[in-house]
Amino acid sequence: MRTVHLLVSLAIGSLLMFVLPPSTLNESLAAASAQNQPEYAKFGRIAVQTAIQQQQAEVIDYLYQGKFPASATVTEYRFRLWMRKDGREYGLIAHVFVNNSTGQQQRIELEVLR
Structure with a gap:
């Protein structure tokens, strides 16, 4: 199984690294995309x-x-x-x-x- 490393920058300048399986990453990206769509x-x-x-x-x-x-x-x-x-x-x-x-x-x- 392939994993994806996701780096997240916090406001204080430090980095956190998350290891996500591809299915979780795809679901997260789809949810973020749906949230960014206009109401119509x-x-x-x-x-x-x-x-x-x-x-x-x-x-x-x-x-x-x-x-x-x-x-x-x-x-x-x-x-x-x-x-x-x-x-x-x-x-x-x-x-x-x-x-x-x-x-x-x-x-x-x-x-x-x-």
């Missing part, structure tokens, strides 16, 4: 996947437009996607509606821009 990242991935499936097109650009109250219990995350299909490009707005108390997606609406 999860819903952006869902918007992109849904657009690709429903439009049978590729996403060539992506813009987070913001978080909006849809009702007292639902928040809308809005994304502008630029799509390409059969050599034609067009815009799409993905509206991802999320339950405020559970944090779970309720529905997605795709609006093709003309």
Whole structure:
């Protein structure tokens, strides 16, 4: 089994060395990456996947437009996607509606821009 030596610098300038097995290091890096993602990242991935499936097109650009109250219990995350299909490009707005108390997606609406 391969181990990884991780050096951590403390504020006082000394170094601590930890020996971590690769699986622990990978889990730690994945957790740190998830913590550094913006709040909307999860819903952006869902918007992109849904657009690709429903439009049978590729996403060539992506813009987070913001978080909006849809009702007292639902928040809308809005994304502008630029799509390409059969050599034609067009815009799409993905509206991802999320339950405020559970944090779970309720529905997605795709609006093709003309």
